[in-house]
Amino acid sequence: MTMTETVVEVIDVTKSYAGGAGVRALDGVSVGFATGTFCAVMGPSGSGKSTLLHCAAGLDRPDSGRVLLAGQEISRLREPKLTEARRRRVGFVFQSYNLMDSLSVWHNVLLPQRLAGVRPDRDWAREVMRRVGLAGRENDRPGQLSGGQRQRVALARALAGRPEVIFADEPTGALDISAGREVLALLRDAVDGFGDLGSRSGERSGTAVIMVTHDPAAAAWADRVVFLADGRIVTELADPTAEKVAAQMTAVSAR
Numbered sequence: 001m002t003m004t005e006t007v008v009e010v011i012d013v014t015k016s017y018a019g020g021a022g023v024r025a026l027d028g029v030s031v032g033f034a035t036g037t038f039c040a041v042m043g044p045s046g047s048g049k050s051t052l053l054h055c056a057a058g059l060d061r062p063d064s065g066r067v068l069l070a071g072q073e074i075s076r077l078r079e080p081k082l083t084e085a086r087r088r089r090v091g092f093v094f095q096s097y098n099l100m101d102s103l104s105v106w107h108n109v110l111l112p113q114r115l116a117g118v119r120p121d122r123d124w125a126r127e128v129m130r131r132v133g134l135a136g137r138e139n140d141r142p143g144q145l146s147g148g149q150r151q152r153v154a155l156a157r158a159l160a161g162r163p164e165v166i167f168a169d170e171p172t173g174a175l176d177i178s179a180g181r182e183v184l185a186l187l188r189d190a191v192d193g194f195g196d197l198g199s200r201s202g203e204r205s206g207t208a209v210i211m212v213t214h215d216p217a218a219a220a221w222a223d224r225v226v227f228l229a230d231g232r233i234v235t236e237l238a239d240p241t242a243e244k245v246a247a248q249m250t251a252v253s254a255r
């Protein structure tokens with residue numbers, strides 16, 4: 001059973017930004033994210049959610065503290081080793097899709113592997129396209145697709161590399177409720193089962209998802225919600241419902 005293994009471990013991380021009054025965006029954050037689980041990160045605007053996501057994903061470097069990705073300390077890695085670790089283990093889904101409009105859907109999905117110099121696994125990429133409901137749209141350009149379809153391409157791109165963890169920053173922020181729900185259901189599926197098909201060893205149950213969101217209904221798809229305020233983790237919730245998350249957000253915002 002791999003459920004209790006930790007895929008991302010953030011240990012006493014601090015991060016400040018030079019501008020303004022020297023804001024401490026993260027103030028000694030320690031949190032672990034288990035393999036094959038879905039965790040939402042919530043908190044008021046400016047509480048440090050994106051900074052946490054970026055530090056945990058190796059997109060940004062902490063001032064102090066450590067980040068372990070699948071046991072490897074990425075907070076100490078320099079380029080190009082950091083990029084390599086990210087490409088090997090991590091998928092990303094952003095609010096604004098971040099697709100290349102000049103490339104077909106298919107080439108967008110394969111792009112991270114191409115950039116990593118890995119031979120793309122086309123059979124798996126086709127399977128992933130089917131899973132996200134976009135089989136047959138491979139030759140379309142992103143501009144021909146709806147927002148929800150574009151985000152599903154972004155998810156296919158993330159899954160195509162068989163990541164151990166997908167970092168999602170407001171993945172439903174630009175979508176209407178029904179398109180958002182489809183994306184959340186797919187993230188849930190990726191955690192619950194896509195990994196069985198995608199895993200090389202066959203041992204792993206699914207990919208982990210770490211998702212920043214402002215929406216209690218989106219957070220309710222997760223197994224666990226951690227709440228940030230002023231750069232610290234203040235509380236967390238297991239088996240969330242939208243109502244419980246909204247109540248906790250109100251309490252956290254009133255601090």
Ligand SMILES: Nc1ncnc2c1ncn2[C@@H]1O[C@H](COP(=O)(O)OP(=O)(O)OP(=O)(O)O)[C@@H](O)[C@H]1O
Nearest residue numbers: 017019023025043044045046047048049050051052
């Ligand atoms: N590049 C930057 N330069 C200067 N300050 C920054 C930068 N990025 C974030 N900050 C500051 O760090 C703090 C945490 O920001 P962060 O974006 O992580 O919060 P957040 O919880 O994701 O906010 P939001 O919900 O509004 O996206 C804020 O005070 C923000 O103004």
